[in-house]
Structure formats: C-alpha cells, structure tokens
Amino acid sequence: VEPLHEEPEPTTAKPSDRPRRTFGWKEYALLVVVLLGVVIFRKSHTAGQGRLQLAPTAVVLDRAQKAAPLSGSSVPGVPAGESASGSRAELALWQSHRQRANEPKATAEIRLAAARFAIDRFRTEGDPRVLGEAQVWLDQVAKTEPVAVRVQALTLRATCEQSLHRFGAALALLEEATALDPAYDQAWLLQASILTLQGKYEEARASCKKLSDTIELRYRALCHESIYAMQGKATDAFTRLSAVVEAARIANTGEKAYFLGTLGELAQRSAHAPGNDARGLRLIEQSLTLNPRDPYVLCLWADTFLQAAPVVDVLSSASLAPDAERLTEMNRIAQRLASQRDHDAVLLRLALAEQAQSKLSKDNPTTNYREELRTRFLVAKRRGERVHLREEAWFALDVERDVAMALTLAKENFAVQKEVTDAWLLFRAAKTAGKVEEASSAADWLQRSQCEDPRLEPWRKTP
Amino acid sequence: MKRSLAPGVCMGRCIQKPGRSPKLRDCGACSPAEVGSVHTILRTRARCLPWAPREASVAAGRYGSRPSSWKHTVGFVLQTVAALLAMLLVPRFAFAHRGSDAYLQVALNRQRVQIVVELSVRDLDSVFAFAPAQETMVRWQDIDTQRSQLIEYVRAGVQVSGCVLEPNLADEDANSGRPQTQPYPVERSDGISLQFDIRFTCSENQSESHKLHYALIFERNAEHRALVTVRAGGEISNAGPGVNLGEQISVLDRKTRELELVPEAPLSAWATLRSMLRDGFLHILNGPDHLAFLLVLLLPSVLLARRFSQRTEPQTSLRAVLVDVAKVVTAFTVAHSFTLSASALDLVVLPSQLVETTIALSVMLAAINNVSQKVAMHRWPIAFILGLIHGFGIAGTLDDASLRGSNKALALLGFNVGVELGQLACVAVLVPLLFALRKHRLYQPVVVVLGSLLIFVVATVWALERATNTVVFR
Numbered sequence: 036v037e038p039l040h041e042e043p044e045p046t047t048a049k050p051s052d053r054p055r056r057t058f059g060w061k062e063y064a065l066l067v068v069v070l071l072g073v074v075i076f077r078k079s080h081t082a083g084q085g086r087l088q089l090a091p092t093a094v095v096l097d098r099a100q101k102a103a104p105l106s107g108s109s110v111p112g113v114p115a116g117e118s119a120s121g122s123r124a125e126l127a128l129w130q131s132h133r134q135r136a137n138e139p140k141a142t143a144e145i146r147l148a149a150a151r152f153a154i155d156r157f158r159t160e161g162d163p164r165v166l167g168e169a170q171v172w173l174d175q176v177a178k179t180e181p182v183a184v185r186v187q188a189l190t191l192r193a194t195c196e197q198s199l200h201r202f203g204a205a206l207a208l209l210e211e212a213t214a215l216d217p218a219y220d221q222a223w224l225l226q227a228s229i230l231t232l233q234g235k236y237e238e239a240r241a242s243c244k245k246l247s248d249t250i251e252l253r254y255r256a257l258c259h260e261s262i263y264a265m266q267g268k269a270t271d272a273f274t275r276l277s278a279v280v281e282a283a284r285i286a287n288t289g290e291k292a293y294f295l296g297t298l299g300e301l302a303q304r305s306a307h308a309p310g311n312d313a314r315g316l317r318l319i320e321q322s323l324t325l326n327p328r329d330p331y332v333l334c335l336w337a338d339t340f341l342q343a344a345p346v347v348d349v350l351s352s353a354s355l356a357p358d359a360e361r362l363t364e365m366n367r368i369a370q371r372l373a374s375q376r377d378h379d380a381v382l383l384r385l386a387l388a389e390q391a392q393s394k395l396s397k398d399n400p401t402t403n404y405r406e407e408l409r410t411r412f413l414v415a416k417r418r419g420e421r422v423h424l425r426e427e428a429w430f431a432l433d434v435e436r437d438v439a440m441a442l443t444l445a446k447e448n449f450a451v452q453k454e455v456t457d458a459w460l461l462f463r464a465a466k467t468a469g470k471v472e473e474a475s476s477a478a479d480w481l482q483r484s485q486c487e488d489p490r491l492e493p494w495r496k497t498p
Numbered sequence: 499m500k501r502s503l504a505p506g507v508c509m510g511r512c513i514q515k516p517g518r519s520p521k522l523r524d525c526g527a528c529s530p531a532e533v534g535s536v537h538t539i540l541r542t543r544a545r546c547l548p549w550a551p552r553e554a555s556v557a558a559g560r561y562g563s564r565p566s567s568w569k570h571t572v573g574f575v576l577q578t579v580a581a582l583l584a585m586l587l588v589p590r591f592a593f594a595h596r597g598s599d600a601y602l603q604v605a606l607n608r609q610r611v612q613i614v615v616e617l618s619v620r621d622l623d624s625v626f627a628f629a630p631a632q633e634t635m636v637r638w639q640d641i642d643t644q645r646s647q648l649i650e651y652v653r654a655g656v657q658v659s660g661c662v663l664e665p666n667l668a669d670e671d672a673n674s675g676r677p678q679t680q681p682y683p684v685e686r687s688d689g690i691s692l693q694f695d696i697r698f699t700c701s702e703n704q705s706e707s708h709k710l711h712y713a714l715i716f717e718r719n720a721e722h723r724a725l726v727t728v729r730a731g732g733e734i735s736n737a738g739p740g741v742n743l744g745e746q747i748s749v750l751d752r753k754t755r756e757l758e759l760v761p762e763a764p765l766s767a768w769a770t771l772r773s774m775l776r777d778g779f780l781h782i783l784n785g786p787d788h789l790a791f792l793l794v795l796l797l798p799s800v801l802l803a804r805r806f807s808q809r810t811e812p813q814t815s816l817r818a819v820l821v822d823v824a825k826v827v828t829a830f831t832v833a834h835s836f837t838l839s840a841s842a843l844d845l846v847v848l849p850s851q852l853v854e855t856t857i858a859l860s861v862m863l864a865a866i867n868n869v870s871q872k873v874a875m876h877r878w879p880i881a882f883i884l885g886l887i888h889g890f891g892i893a894g895t896l897d898d899a900s901l902r903g904s905n906k907a908l909a910l911l912g913f914n915v916g917v918e919l920g921q922l923a924c925v926a927v928l929v930p931l932l933f934a935l936r937k938h939r940l941y942q943p944v945v946v947v948l949g950s951l952l953i954f955v956v957a958t959v960w961a962l963e964r965a966t967n968t969v970v971f972r
Binding site: 066069070130134137163164167168170171174199414417418419420 | 596597598599620621624627629717718719720721722723725747749751951952954955958
C-alpha cells in the first residue's frame with residue numbers, strides 16, 4: 036500500500052478513503068533536518084559571540100563599561116596603549132587614586148586629590164558610588180590638622196552634599212569651613228552658588244562680598260553676576276562677565292569651557308537683547324567643543340531645543356503637524372547625548388527627544404530611554420533618595436503625562452531649588468493641571484526676583 | 499523548572515586559556531569545592547557558563563526558584579511559538595550606574611535566622627582592592643585569592659542580637675547539600691554581585707526580639723545603603739531574583755545601622771488565598787513547559803478525530819470543540835491537582851531532576867501523538883496520565899513558607915485554583931484563535947503538525963538538558 040504522508044504542502048493530500056501512515060520516513064527526515072538546522076544555527080550563533088568576546092574574558096566589573104569597544108588591547112596583561120580611550124585611561128587613574136587614598140597611611144594631600152578626582156568623575160560620569168567613597172576620605176581628612184587642609188576637606192565635603200542636593204547639610208559644612216578660615220574663597224563661592232540656587236539672593240551677595248581681595252577678577256565677577264542674572268539684569272551681567280572673561284585669557288581648557296557655558300546660559304537668558312539669542316547657542320557650542328562631555332552644558336544645549344515652544348507643543352500633543360526641522364533637532368540631540376546617557380539628567384533629555392521623535396515621525400522609537408529612566412527613578416526612590424526632583428517632574432510632565440504627579444514633584448522641587456527651569460516646570464505643570472494657583476510659589480519668586488528669561492515671559496503677564 | 503542553573507561556575511578553568519573564547523570542553527565539570535565559588539564573566543556568555551552544579555540544585559532543593567535560564571528557555575519558545583506566547587516577554591535593560599546598594603533578604607524562623615547578603619563586586623572592590631592599582635578590570639582570580647577574607651568580612655559585618663552565627667560549612671561539609679557561605683555570583687543590571695548566605699542559631703526565648711546589625715562597606719562608602727526585606731519563615735535560595743521593586747524595604751545607612759527584625763504578621767485567610775491564587779496563576783504563565791504541553795493538547799481539539807485510518811477534518815460545531823477541550827483540561831487539572839497536593843503535603847517526594855525530565859518527556863510524547871496519533875486516539879487519557887507528572891513539577895515551585903501555618907489547606911486550594919485560572923486564561927486565548935483558523939487549508943499541516951514537531955524538538959532539548967544537567971542552548 037502506498038503510504039501517504041502529511042506534508043506541509045496541502046497539494047500532496049490524497050483522497051481520504053485510503054489508509055495512511057501519518058508519521059513515516061519523510062517526517063523523520065524532516066525532524067532530523069529541523070534538528071540539524073537548529074544545531075547549526077546555534078553553533079554559528081555562539082561562534083560569532085565567541086569571536087566578539089575573545090578579548091575581554093576578564094572583565095567582570097562594568098567599571099570598564101564605558102570604555103571604548105573592547106578591543107585586542109584589553110587582553111589582561113597587555114597595557115592599554117594609544118587605542119585606549121580617554122575614559123579607560125581615566126578609569127585607571129581613578130583606580131590608582133582610590134587605592135592610594137584607601138591606604139591607612141595615606142596623607143591628607145593624597146586623599147584630597149582622590150576626592151577631587153571623584154567629584155569630577157561624578158560630574159562627568161554620573162556614577163554615585165564614587166561620591167560616597169570621596170566622602171569617607173574627606174571625613175578622615177576633616178579630622179586632621181592643619182586648618183588649611185581641614186577647610187579644603189570641609190568644602191569638598193559640602194560639594195558632595197550639594198551634588199546630592201542636600202543643600203542644608205552643604206551650607207552647614209560651609210558655615211564650619213568659613214568660620215575656620217574666612218580667607219578660603221572656594222567656600223564662599225560655593226556658598227554663594229548654593230544660596231543663589233535657593234533663591235536667597237541677598238545672602239548670596241553677602242557671601243560674594245566676603246571673597247578675599249586677592250581672588251582673580253573673573254571669579255569675583257562670576258559670583259556677583261550670576262546673582263544679578265537671576266534678578267532681572269541678565270543683559271548687563273552677560274556684557275560685564277563676557278568682558279572680564281575675554282580679558283582674562285583663560286588658558287585651562289576645562290575652565291574656559293566652564294565660563295563659555297555660563298556665558299551661553301546668560302546670553303540665552305537675556306535673549307531679548309539684540310543678537311544674544313544666537314550668541315547663547317554659539318557660546319554653548321564653543322564650550323562643548325572644548326569639553327564635549329560636560330553633562331551640564333550638554334543639557335543646556337539640549338534644553339535650547341527641548342524647551343522651545345514648538346517642541347513643548349509637540350510633547351504636550353498640542354501640535355502634531357509634521358515638522359522636519361524639529362525632527363532633525365531631536366535626532367541631533369539623540370546622537371549627541373547618547374554617549375553620556377549614564378547621567379540621569381542627560382538620559383532625561385534623551386527620553387524627551389525620543390518622545391518628541393516618535394510623535395513627530397509617528398514611528399515607534401528604537402531606543403527605550405523612557406523605560407530606563409523610569410527604572411532609575413524607582414531604584415533611587417527605593418534607596419530613599421530624591422536627588423533628581425527636577426528631572427522626575429519633567430519626566431512626569433512631558434513623557435509620562437502624569438499631570439498630578441508632575442505638579443506635586445514640580446512644587447516639591449521648586450521648594451528645594453529655584454532656577455529658571457524649575458520655575459518654568461512648575462508654571463507649566465500647574466497650567467496643564469488647570470490649577471494655576473498651585474504655581475503661586477513660582478509666581479511670587481518671579482515677582483520678587485524679576486528674573487528675565489524668554490521661557491518665563493508667558494507667565495509674567497498672568498501672575 | 500527546578501533546575502538550579504547557577505550563573506557562572508567553573509569559569510576559573512575556562513579562563514586559563516588566554517586568547518581563545520572558552521568552549522564547553524575547556525571547562526569540564528565542577529568539583530564540589532568550586533561550586534558557587536568560582537566566579538565568572540557572565541557578560542561573555544561563554545558556553546560553559548550555565549553549568550549547573552549538582553550540589554546547587556540539591557541545595558536549592560524544593561525552594562529552588564526559577565533560575566536565570568528560564569529567560570533563554572522562554573526566548574527559545576518565543577522563537578518557535580512566538581505569536582501565541584508573546585505574553586511572556588519580559589523587558590530587560592542594563593544601566594551602568596546605581597548607588598552603592600547591598601540587598602539583605604532575611605528569613606526569620608523561630609530558632610534560626612537566614613540572611614542572604616548581596617554585595618556588588620564594585621563595592622567589595624573598594625574594600626578589598628581586588629585589582630592591582632592602575633588596572634581597570636577585576637578578574638576572578640583576583641577575587642578568588644581573597645575568598646576566605648571576603649567570607650570572614652561579610653560574616654563579621656552582619657550580626658543578629660540573641661543569635662549565634664553558625665559555623666561556615668564550606669570546607670568540611672561541601673556535599674551535605676546545605677547552602678554554604680560561599681560567594682555566589684549573580685548578574686545585576688549594574689554588573690556582577692556576590693551573594694553570601696549566612697545563618698544564625700537563636701535562643702529559644704521567644705519574647706526576645708532580634709536586632710539586625712549591619713556594618714559592611716560603610717567604612718569605604720558614605721553613601722552605601724543596605725536594603726533589607728524580612729519575611730517570616732521559609733528559606734531563601736541562592737540565585738533568587740533578589741529584592742523586588744515592589745517589596746517592603748527597610749533602608750539602613752551609615753547612621754542607622756540597626757533594624758528590629760519583626761516578622762510580618764501572619765496573613766489573613768483572604769490574603770493567603772489571594773497571594774496563592776496569584777502565585778499559581780503566574781506559575782502557569784511563566785512555565786514554558788506547562789504552556790507547551792497545554793498547547794500541544796489543544797492544537798488538534800478543533801479537528802474532527804476519526805479512527806486512525808482516516809483523514810481528519812475540521813470540527814463543525816463549537817460545542818464539540820468545547821467539549822473536547824473541557825475533557826482534556828479537566829483531565830489535566832484533576833490529575834495535577836491530585837499530585838500537587840500529595841507532593842505539597844509531603845506524602846510523595848520525588849527527586850526534582852526526575853520530575854523535570856519526565857515533564858519534558860511528557861511534552862515530547864504529547865507532541866508526537868499529534869503527528870502520528872499512534873499512541874492514543876483520545877487525548878484526555880494522555881492529559882490525565884501526564885498531568886500526574888506535571889503536578890509534581892508545579893509543587894516544586896510552591897514555596898514552603900506559604901504553606902506553613904494554619905491556612906495550609908487554604909493556601910493549597912488557592913494555588914491550585916490559581917493554576918487552573920492560569921490555564922483557563924490560556925485556553926480562553928487559544929481556543930477561539932484555533933477555532934477560527936481550523937478550516938484554513940494550512941491549519942493541519944502547518945499549525946498542528948509542524949507546530950507539534952517544533953515543540954517536540956524543544957521538549958527534546960529540555961529533556962536532554964534536564965537529564966544531563968547541562969544547558970544546550972543559551
């Protein structure tokens with residue numbers, strides 16, 4: 036009897052009145068082929084993986100995660116040469132700083148240097164672990180003599196607290212430091228900047244006045260003009276500070292980048308002055324050419340686009356007209372910021388750009404920054420940390436579209452820090468929630484400070 | 499499902515060959531001394547990574563939570579029956595930076611306290627300086643040379659008042675199957691962490707409350723936190739999922755290093771029932787082998803079964819289909835409820851490897867029956883007989899802690915009902931879909947026959963893996 040086989044091809048089906056075997060040699064052959072295929076597929080798959088992972092078999096820590104794509108140079112024992120990226124070299128440097136500072140007999144200088152390195156690393160990389168390690172060294176140094184060393188330690192310790200947005204603790208430490216040595220300018224500068232952030236402009240100015248006579252002009256100017264810029268005199272502040280900075284001929288690239296970034300911010304704030312709008316973005320770009328990895332300036336740059344009215348409309352779904360220019364902007368943000376996404380603030384900008392992109396192009400995003408950021412906030416919350424209230428509020432407002440949550444967070448955030456973005460967020464959250472009165476703290480602040488900024492203009496008229 | 503696949507064992511040997519990617523054959527089996535001790539590069543996904551040490555599976559015993567390999571198992575099933583099982587997709591992302599967190603899972607029994615301490619290698623590195631200065635990587639060898647100091651450090655830094663630390667059994671009692679205070683590597687989103695399982699014997703005085711004192715890493719990191727979860731009774735297995743985002747967590751920091759260990763109040767009857775319902779429901783949805791089995795049994799239910807010699811045709815009435823499905827599902831349910839209860843109440847205890855392998859074999863059998871129909875004409879007897887085996891498997895994931903206490907019967911009932919609901923949910927999704935597809939000319943050759951063959955292949959792999967305690971696919 037001719038056996039009939041159940042083939043995937045329905046054409047082979049024969050009239051059903053004949054007896055048939057359903058599992059004959061053909062099926063067995065098929066089975067073998069499928070099995071073989073699977074095995075071959077997996078083999079080739081794992082072989083490819085093997086090649087990729089040839090070198091870094093010894094990497095267990097992701098300390099090196101952000102290093103360049105792991106190449107032959109990372110084979111253990113082979114020194115990282117020219118091919119190693121800056122961040123890998125930095126990692127090694129950090130590692131040696133850390134080990135020297137952890138030695139029981141380490142001197143105060145070694146520990147201070149390590150702490151400075153750590154704080155710097157926290158700023159650029161956003162790794163919170165290093166900040167905790169720095170604090171241990173600084174606490175050890177702060178117990179020792181002489182006073183000059185202790186003051187440095189206290190001030191750096193305050194910088195750590197400030198980085199974690201514990202402004203009260205930071206100010207208390209600075210109080211201690213300035214009492215110990217009133218001639219230590221770094222402490223006054225930091226105090227002034229924290230007080231400015233908190234909206235206490237007169238107290239901040241008092242701190243600036245305590246700066247010693249020998250301090251370089253540009254620092255004194257920076258201290259004072261940053262306060263003026265928050266008090267409705269951004270145009271003058273920009274003009275004066277840029278003159279001082281220009282005259283100073285700063286040689287240090289990092290410092291130059293810092294000043295350029297600050298100037299760019301001031302120029303943007305005084306955008307109503309002729310030419311300042313474009314000048315702001317240009318200065319920020321210049322700053323980024325000198326130091327492309329500064330997350331603060333990167334965010335400043337991204338915010339230029341993200342806080343502009345058309346993008347805000349897109350994010351809040353007010354306008355979804357196809358807009359090629361905005362889409363290009365968002366793509367540029369995504370490209371430029373992606374390498375620094377370990378930083379929560381940078382990741383937020385990426386998530387915002389991702390959101391705007393997907394709305395503009397009506398495509399699903401290929402990235403998942405939103406989910407990543409959400410998890411990060413959850414993890415931080417679980418630890419009992421609320422470092423990124425501003426970012427969380429913005430995220431809730433424009434990405435999650437949870438207006439009630441956004442308003443609560445924006446209010447909470449504005450109670451802690453009072454910069455233009457914080458006020459802008461609170462105003463927007465209150466308006467979106469239909470509770471304009473909830474933004475009264477920001478309205479009061481705006482009334483009192485007379486802070487000028489194009490972002491705040493719409494809210495000035497309707498207090 | 500109870501295979502305890504320790505992520506990363508015996509890599510120490512694989513690493514020995516520089517300049518080559520480690521292959522399975524480079525690694526060999528693990529000696530008991532290496533179990534859970536040899537740390538590895540999980541990121542490399544080398545083939546020898548998931549070797550399951552026999553000891554670990556015994557140690558995890560019936561508490562064995564689903565190991566990390568379920569992801570790849572699920573992944574594989576997804577490739578084969580992608581559309582139908584899409585609900586199993588779990589998003590995963592890695593991010594680089596987290597604060598310095600330690601996770602402490604505390605299991606509080608009357609005379610014993612078990613604490614699983616999870617510390618990230620990065621944090622331990624700040625204390626132990628594993629890698630030489632200027633080195634950007636930490637190698638397992640670096641960690642391994644300091645293993646005993648590492649264990650001592652952790653054991654000294656975690657104390658429970660009124661309780662005495664049990665001696666470390668690592669060396670003398672490696673084969674007893676008891677968990678040991680050995681660093682046990684787990685992969686977390688920000689890198690590798692090591693778990694340490696430490697146990698305390700406590701005085702019988704019940705009125706005395708126990709205080710946890712934690713003092714690790716703080717001396718090196720001021721922002722270090724310990725996130726503690728406490729539960730009453732039971733045991734915590736290695737390679738567990740760690741602390742969930744949703745769980746009740748106490749945070750210890752540099753200033754508050756102590757925590758009163760208060761066992762959770764016993765759950766109310768309703769809460770027990772509810773949580774067990776959920777557990778049972780999720781168990782079915784997360785268990786690829788139960789789902790595969792169910793799928794295999796349901797595929798032909800929309801076809802009209804005649805005697806062997808005849809060609810099958812689509813069922814005409816929905817009622818007939820439903821009757822058929824009901825028969826199969828009821829048989830499966832009755833059978834596995836029976837063995838599940840027997841196993842949970844410790845009336846019958848079978849070794850988990852045997853059970854898991856047999857489950858895989860049962861899926862193979864059911865799949866081949868769809869293709870050849872030589873084994874049995876009716877599927878409900880198959881469902882019944884194989885359901886008996888599945889019951890043992892389901893019982894393996896049932897947490898002993900939840901069955902302790904007064905609501906044992908209720909908890910068991912809840913779990914059983916949860917399993918049924920999970921099954922019914924699958925049936926509710928599948929049957930209408932299959933019913934709609936049944937008349938398509940490709941339904942029988944492609945969906946039923948090819949689908950069953952694919953599941954057969956997957957189940958064969960499962961059976962091989964489970965029988966030999968290896969992982970063939972990753």
